[in-house]
Amino acid sequence: MSEQIYVGVDLGGTAIKVGIVDAAGNLVQTYEGPTEVPKGPEAVIDNIEKYVRHIVEESPYDWSQVAGVGTGVAGFTNVKEGVIVLAPNVGFKDVPIRSILEERLGKPIKIDNDANVAALGEAWSGAGKGIDHCVCYTLGTGVGGGIIIGGRIVQGFSGLAGELGHMAVIPDLEAIQCGCGKMGCLETVSSATGIIRMANDAVERGDRTSLSLLESGITAKDVIDAAKSGDEVAIRIVSRAAFYLGKSMAAVAVSLNPERFIIGGGVSKAGEFLFEQIRETFLKLTPEPVTRGVSIVAAELGNDAGMIGAAGLFLRS
Numbered sequence: 155m156s157e158q159i160y161v162g163v164d165l166g167g168t169a170i171k172v173g174i175v176d177a178a179g180n181l182v183q184t185y186e187g188p189t190e191v192p193k194g195p196e197a198v199i200d201n202i203e204k205y206v207r208h209i210v211e212e213s214p215y216d217w218s219q220v221a222g223v224g225t226g227v228a229g230f231t232n233v234k235e236g237v238i239v240l241a242p243n244v245g246f247k248d249v250p251i252r253s254i255l256e257e258r259l260g261k262p263i264k265i266d267n268d269a270n271v272a273a274l275g276e277a278w279s280g281a282g283k284g285i286d287h288c289v290c291y292t293l294g295t296g297v298g299g300g301i302i303i304g305g306r307i308v309q310g311f312s313g314l315a316g317e318l319g320h321m322a323v324i325p326d327l328e329a330i331q332c333g334c335g336k337m338g339c340l341e342t343v344s345s346a347t348g349i350i351r352m353a354n355d356a357v358e359r360g361d362r363t364s365l366s367l368l369e370s371g372i373t374a375k376d377v378i379d380a381a382k383s384g385d386e387v388a389i390r391i392v393s394r395a396a397f398y399l400g401k402s403m404a405a406v407a408v409s410l411n412p413e414r415f416i417i418g419g420g421v422s423k424a425g426e427f428l429f430e431q432i433r434e435t436f437l438k439l440t441p442e443p444v445t446r447g448v449s450i451v452a453a454e455l456g457n458d459a460g461m462i463g464a465a466g467l468f469l470r471s
């Protein structure tokens with residue numbers, strides 16, 4: 155029998171990325187095209203079909219070798235029913251994507267949210283390769299999370315497990331309201347948005363910082379760079395982001411006992427500067443036996459994690 159392959163689709167607001175992934179989790183070919191959200195959900199679905207067919211045609215594989223097409227999307231997904239419940243980035247509301255694509259492509263279809271598929275990608279083929287229990291954080295505009303236990307995505311009662319950005323870890327007196335409506339969520343401090351907000355607050359307060367000299371808007375990278383070059387205010391901001399990440403990991407560790415925490419997303423590019431402080435807090439707040447053998451490392455797959463994990467839904471979920 156000829157080798158089976160999987161197509162992973164990373165359905166984003168600007169681009170749809172499709173990748174051919176082999177059964178060992180290797181990304182062997184990729185293709186990317188515009189999502190074209192303004193044209194409406196029908197056009198977006200047409201594009202998914204077009205790009206999936208295109209990449210297989212361009213590859214050395216035959217369509218008959220495609221064993222499944224997995225899709226990851228930012229938003230709420232009903233994994234069991236195969237429905238994208240709400241994905242504002244791509245303009246989808248209650249779209250039964252699985253049945254639509256199954257009919258059009260004649261292949262098994264699986265979906266999940268972007269954070270879960272990225273976590274699965276890292277666990278299968280990236281920084282968690284060979285490790286069965288890992289928890290992933292993605293530090294971007296928000297803080298995404300995905301939990302892999304026993305090699306599989308933990309979905310929870312209604313598919314909402316792993317919403318790590320909404321752990322209420324910030325004490326009441328320091329808490330601000332999160333986009334989810336609640337107070338004190340991790341992502342109000344440890345996301346790029348949170349870091350930028352803290353930097354703008356410091357500049358408005360008149361704190362002495364090189365960040366006040368920036369002419370265009372402050373980015374999270376500006377804050378991290380300033381911290382690395384010794385700016386006290388920026389160091390305090392990055393330390394705060396790291397502290398609450400470490401604190402949330404202490405809570406996750408005693409609940410799930412993962413072997414590895416994997417951190418990706420733009421903010422994770424701060425590197426060891428950030429990771430050292432996260433580890434320090436984690437070790438300080440977590441009972442010693444629970445910390446043994448546990449590592450906190452950077453993600454390895456970057457933007458490919460979504461495609462690889464979406465393909466992995468067939469083998470690992």
Ligand SMILES: [Zn+2]
Nearest residue numbers: 320332334339
């Ligand atoms: Zn929240």
